[in-house]
Amino acid sequence: MESAGDLPQPQEGMSEPSPAPTVYEGMSADELYELGKRNFKELRDYAEAAECFSRCLELRSSGNPLDHQLRECYLWYADSLLTKEEESQAMFPSDIDAGTESDLPTAESVLKAATEEASDETLAFEAFQIAHACYSDFLSSCTLQGAELEKEVLDASYCLVRLGDMFFTNNQFKEAAEEYERAVELRRKYHLGERHLASLYVSLAQCQMFSGNLSVSLGTFNMVKELLGRLLVGELAEDERQRMQDTLEDVDLQINDLRKLIDSTPAQTARPGSQCEAASLVPQTTDTFDERTLDTASKSAVINVSENTTGSKRRIDISGMYK
Numbered sequence: 001m002e003s004a005g006d007l008p009q010p011q012e013g014m015s016e017p018s019p020a021p022t023v024y025e026g027m028s029a030d031e032l033y034e035l036g037k038r039n040f041k042e043l044r045d046y047a048e049a050a051e052c053f054s055r056c057l058e059l060r061s062s063g064n065p066l067d068h069q070l071r072e073c074y075l076w077y078a079d080s081l082l083t084k085e086e087e088s089q090a091m092f093p094s095d096i097d098a099g100t101e102s103d104l105p106t107a108e109s110v111l112k113a114a115t116e117e118a119s120d121e122t123l124a125f126e127a128f129q130i131a132h133a134c135y136s137d138f139l140s141s142c143t144l145q146g147a148e149l150e151k152e153v154l155d156a157s158y159c160l161v162r163l164g165d166m167f168f169t170n171n172q173f174k175e176a177a178e179e180y181e182r183a184v185e186l187r188r189k190y191h192l193g194e195r196h197l198a199s200l201y202v203s204l205a206q207c208q209m210f211s212g213n214l215s216v217s218l219g220t221f222n223m224v225k226e227l228l229g230r231l232l233v234g235e236l237a238e239d240e241r242q243r244m245q246d247t248l249e250d251v252d253l254q255i256n257d258l259r260k261l262i263d264s265t266p267a268q269t270a271r272p273g274s275q276c277e278a279a280s281l282v283p284q285t286t287d288t289f290d291e292r293t294l295d296t297a298s299k300s301a302v303i304n305v306s307e308n309t310t311g312s313k314r315r316i317d318i319s320g321m322y323k
Contacts, residue, residue: 071131081121160182161179
């Protein structure tokens with residue numbers, strides 16, 4: 001985890017924000033924040049949501065743009081930008097492979113780019129990085145317990161999930177797997193329950209499969225099967241139980257197809273990225289952070305191990321599982 005001293009320092013001479021439309025004039029940071037959440041959650045106007053969160057950050061970040069108190073606003077801003085791109089199917093391909101935790105962008109550069117000609121996906125990628133850094137700083141010293149701590153860990157790991165989603169969309173499966181693994185490690189570190197791990201392992205297994213690591217992917221899918229089996233014997237709401245049961249059935253189908261493919265081609269390794277057009281497969285999440293509810297219009301990831309071999313596509317539905 002990086003300390004604030006390890007991050008690029010704020011730069012002088014940040015350009016002035018562009019003139020605000022009349023609708024935003026006189027609005028406080030808190031009002032912009034609440035309006036952004038309403039645009040995202042109720043109106044599904046992700047462009048307006050991003051505008052609100054961007055202006056909120058401009059007002060709140062003048063003292064210390066890397067203040068961990070900004071963590072949730074950065075996360076909302078990033079997710080608004082990314083969801084907007086996902087809704088328009090404008091993400092594939094893009095240039096997001098240069099961002100790593102060792103070269104985080106400055107918070108000022110993200111806010112400045114919001115007024116210039118930077119792509120929304122690039123802005124989202126950088127904002128997720130900064131959000132995760134803010135969450136990491138917060139978690140390193142927080143004394144929260146119980147549900148409050150769980151929410152912070154879920155939000156922090158959600159930054160990593162979304163970074164993984166972006167790499168996945170760009171057929172960068174190795175990088176995507178690394179982000180999903182980091183999310184798993186963070187949730188395990190804080191002892192979050194298994195119900196918060198299932199969807200991450202599904203995404204990880206897909207990355208392994210699309211990278212050509214079929215045997216490793218098979219092992220991960222088997223882990224998911226065991227995990228879902230344990231969850232299904234517990235107390236669950238009926239709709240959640242049905243979703244998990246559907247997912248388990250799809251995982252079983254995927255396991256069978258992988259076994260057939262491995263048995264039929266023991267000496268071959270699938271070419272990374274050859275199994276799918278990943279842009280159409282990435283799980284579409286529209287997390288609310290208050291109530292983790294997904295967009296009901298886009299719920300699943302299609303998995304196609306080998307059309308030539310199996311002749312069918314398997315759809316693993318992870319709706320309601322990105323917890």
